[in-house]
Amino acid sequence: xxxxxxxxxxxxxxxxxxxxxxxxxxxxxxxxxxxxxxxxxxxxxxxxxxxxxxxxxxxxxxxxxxxxxxxxxxxxxxxxxxxxxxxxxxxxxxxxxxxxxxxxxxxxxxxxxxxxxxxxxxxxxxxxxxxxxxxxxxxxxxxxxxxxxxxxxxxxxxxxxxxxxxxxxxxxxxxxxxxxxxxxx
Amino acid sequence: xxxxxxxxxxxxxxxxxxxxxxxxxxxxxxxxxxxxxxxxxxxxxxxxxxxxxxxxxxxxxxxxxxxxxxxxxxxxxxxxxxxxxxxxxxxxxxxxxxxxxxxxxxxxxxxxxxxxxxxxxxxxxxxxxxxxxxxxxxxxxxxxxxxxxxxxxxxxxxxxxxxxxxxxxxxxxxxxxxxxxxxxxxxxxxxxx
Numbered sequence: 001x002x003x004x005x006x007x008x009x010x011x012x013x014x015x016x017x018x019x020x021x022x023x024x025x026x027x028x029x030x031x032x033x034x035x036x037x038x039x040x041x042x043x044x045x046x047x048x049x050x051x052x053x054x055x056x057x058x059x060x061x062x063x064x065x066x067x068x069x070x071x072x073x074x075x076x077x078x079x080x081x082x083x084x085x086x087x088x089x090x091x092x093x094x095x096x097x098x099x100x101x102x103x104x105x106x107x108x109x110x111x112x113x114x115x116x117x118x119x120x121x122x123x124x125x126x127x128x129x130x131x132x133x134x135x136x137x138x139x140x141x142x143x144x145x146x147x148x149x150x151x152x153x154x155x156x157x158x159x160x161x162x163x164x165x166x167x168x169x170x171x172x173x174x175x176x177x178x179x180x181x182x183x184x185x
Numbered sequence: 186x187x188x189x190x191x192x193x194x195x196x197x198x199x200x201x202x203x204x205x206x207x208x209x210x211x212x213x214x215x216x217x218x219x220x221x222x223x224x225x226x227x228x229x230x231x232x233x234x235x236x237x238x239x240x241x242x243x244x245x246x247x248x249x250x251x252x253x254x255x256x257x258x259x260x261x262x263x264x265x266x267x268x269x270x271x272x273x274x275x276x277x278x279x280x281x282x283x284x285x286x287x288x289x290x291x292x293x294x295x296x297x298x299x300x301x302x303x304x305x306x307x308x309x310x311x312x313x314x315x316x317x318x319x320x321x322x323x324x325x326x327x328x329x330x331x332x333x334x335x336x337x338x339x340x341x342x343x344x345x346x347x348x349x350x351x352x353x354x355x356x357x358x359x360x361x362x363x364x365x366x367x368x369x370x371x372x373x374x375x376x377x378x
Contacts, residue, residue, distance in 0.1 A: 030231035035221040042222055052225065056232045064278050064293065086291060090312055118217060125218040143191040145220035150195055168196050169208070176207040179214065 011076025
């Protein structure tokens, strides 16, 4: 099984460098988190244009607030999540008030704790996907978000079935390592 | 949108139980997560952070020494003071959170470098406050031990509950331990940091 890990600074180290005005660190942090931030914004705002506005606002807030990050209080991912969530909530406040809809009975929508848990899980998953090498990412995306079987993925990518299986297991193992505890760099 | 989750056994085949549990956990997270969104050209690169809104002040040696000494102190309330000598524009950014009757309010207080006269120029940005009427102003205070000690200015909130307003603190910041925004009349706290 492939065990090559990407080397580089942790998220916390990047945030500390951003606090000193390091633009290259900010760009690297952006690469790691832009999809996670946009995904969270899309979930909360629903509208692509507003979600992109909120994503940009979130990264401006990260740039401006980096000095408030305290590595002794946790890794970078939860801090970034909190800053992004606040920026997106501000975007939500700028939306017009929704028209209330009457429900005939108890709703089946998940409650706030479940929503928060799903959002945090999606945030971690989207961040962890950035750890995958380019040749592993498509097999995960096609399996989980296009609903293709391993054989269909092999045909789609014009790869031997065995290669698809190997890459899939390798990608899942890599994601497991990234998601375990504070495994995110 | 409903989609067919992939067959976990087909994905991983035969693996030892410990590894299987790890991979199954990841599988569960992937199944419940949305697809990562595609990025438009607009988001292909990070936003350019706004340039500083105050001029960089040329300091005398005395002022530089004073500022460096002050930079060695931190507020206890979640504020980390960075190395100001490497970033002469912004001294610190304080994140303010809603309190009391304004739990949905939020704000930031950007404290710029000490000027030669000993003032800390600042910019206060707030959201989610109750809009001000003529006699309903808000005040920004420095606090010590939860007491309002030093006034740094007053302001009105816009009809949408926001405002961005310059402030000033002609005080030694290390004499205090926090910031608070209060309603002028009632002195009720609405933001703190």
